[in-house]
Amino acid sequence: MSSITEDVSIENLSSLQTLPDSFTWKHTAADSVLPPSSAAVKESIPIINLSDPDVTTLLGNACKTWGAFQIANHGVPQKLLDDIESLSKTFFDMPSERKLEAASSDKGASGYGEPRISTFFEKKMWSEGMTIADGSYRNQFLKIWPRDYTKYCRLVEEYKGEMEKLASRLLSSILGSLGVTVDDIEWAHKAKNSGSKMGSSVIRLNHYPVCPEPERAMGLAAHTDTCLLTILHQSNMGGLQVFKKESGWVTVEPIPGVLVVNIGDLFHILSNGKFHSVVHRAIVNQTRSRISVAYLWGGPAGDVEISPISKIAGPVGPCLYRPVTWSEYLRIKFEVFDKALDAIRVVNPTN
Numbered sequence: 402m403s404s405i406t407e408d409v410s411i412e413n414l415s416s417l418q419t420l421p422d423s424f425t426w427k428h429t430a431a432d433s434v435l436p437p438s439s440a441a442v443k444e445s446i447p448i449i450n451l452s453d454p455d456v457t458t459l460l461g462n463a464c465k466t467w468g469a470f471q472i473a474n475h476g477v478p479q480k481l482l483d484d485i486e487s488l489s490k491t492f493f494d495m496p497s498e499r500k501l502e503a504a505s506s507d508k509g510a511s512g513y514g515e516p517r518i519s520t521f522f523e524k525k526m527w528s529e530g531m532t533i534a535d536g537s538y539r540n541q542f543l544k545i546w547p548r549d550y551t552k553y554c555r556l557v558e559e560y561k562g563e564m565e566k567l568a569s570r571l572l573s574s575i576l577g578s579l580g581v582t583v584d585d586i587e588w589a590h591k592a593k594n595s596g597s598k599m600g601s602s603v604i605r606l607n608h609y610p611v612c613p614e615p616e617r618a619m620g621l622a623a624h625t626d627t628c629l630l631t632i633l634h635q636s637n638m639g640g641l642q643v644f645k646k647e648s649g650w651v652t653v654e655p656i657p658g659v660l661v662v663n664i665g666d667l668f669h670i671l672s673n674g675k676f677h678s679v680v681h682r683a684i685v686n687q688t689r690s691r692i693s694v695a696y697l698w699g700g701p702a703g704d705v706e707i708s709p710i711s712k713i714a715g716p717v718g719p720c721l722y723r724p725v726t727w728s729e730y731l732r733i734k735f736e737v738f739d740k741a742l743d744a745i746r747v748v749n750p751t752n
């Protein structure tokens with residue numbers, strides 16, 4: 402039974418011995434975070450070697466069937482993954498008062514705090530996070546790490562650079578599976594020709610402390626990401642689950658050095674509904690804390706509109722969605738949450 406009823410803040414989760422009422426979720430059978438019965442076949446999202454000669458087909462199939470996959474041979478140095486993970490650990494291991502010095506001024510901005518989606522749920526999530534959204538994270542790093550500030554800012558910039566390269570490479574390959582190229586997208590074509598970066602992105606460091614009653618808690622509630630795609634580095638502790646209509650919640654087992662990729666809402670729009678943004682969540686456990694580092698890639702820098710690729714929609718076929726910038730879509734998402742795609746749909750898919 403939960404005995405603590407007072408308001409508990411996320412920065413103190415690690416010290417709690419019982420699950421406070423405000424963190425106790427009433428999971429239905431379909432939502433259960435308990436492992437499925439042993440009779441159930443253990444499914445998993447595809448693991449794709451990016452050096453495979455069939456990579457385009459494999460990526461295309463994974464995007465259609467799952468909206469998520471794992472990638473090996475991605476070219477991101479292991480040391481960089483280890484370093485960003487240890488930066489995260491250093492941050493979350495700090496005393497609450499120091500973490501709060503980096504608190505975000507509002508839910509979408511850089512800084513420490515609850516997940517932005519928390520406003521849509523009655524109960525609190527068993528996690529804390531640090532959003533690294535734009536240049537403003539530097540002021541927060543300076544406050545909390547006056548001595549290591551330069552080192553950590555450099556690390557974040559290097560991480561962003563590598564992730565952006567990987568994201569652009571994935572975009573090209575995935576588009577290939579739809580029979581189009583980056584030249585069919587005005588913003589991607591421009592970026593390619595000018596050699597400029599396709600750099601609107603956010604990094605979210607997530608920490609899921611050990612939980613006294615994991616089966617009644619929720620680390621990060623079910624959601625889709627708003628961006629084009631998310632590249633997730635999860636520590637060697639599992640917790641990420643993706644939802645598949647036919648199978649329910651499927652756990653993504655961590656594999657050292659392998660990254661997870663999720664299709665986000667903007668890719669659903671870009672592909673004119675061919676790929677679905679995957680619903681996913683993070684569950685927690687009673688034995689070990691967990692860290693994940695999510696790189697959410699919005700594609701073009703600046704306020705550039707993303708719309709269905711006309712070649713995919715077909716010369717006469719309908720475009721299912723109106724053009725939208727990432728920032729406008731974020732505004733809509735955080736007003737209507739899981740109805741955001743419906744809010745920008747212009748054609749009913751059954752028409």
Ligand SMILES: C=C1C[C@]23C[C@@]1(O)CC[C@H]2[C@@]12CCC[C@@](C)(C(=O)O1)[C@H]2[C@@H]3C(=O)O
Nearest residue numbers: 509516517518532603605624626627628697
């Ligand atoms: C740009 C953003 C994407 C994000 C909301 C945010 O404003 C900042 C953090 C992102 C994140 C990370 C955790 C899950 C998520 C749904 C959330 O609550 O905050 C995503 C948001 C998203 O993809 O829309």
Ligand SMILES: O=C(O)CCC(=O)C(=O)O
Nearest residue numbers: 605607640641683693695
């Ligand atoms: O921690 C995880 O495994 C999932 C994180 C996530 O979904 C996110 O940051 O958007």
Ligand SMILES: [Fe+2]
Nearest residue numbers: 624625626681
């Ligand atoms: Fe997510």
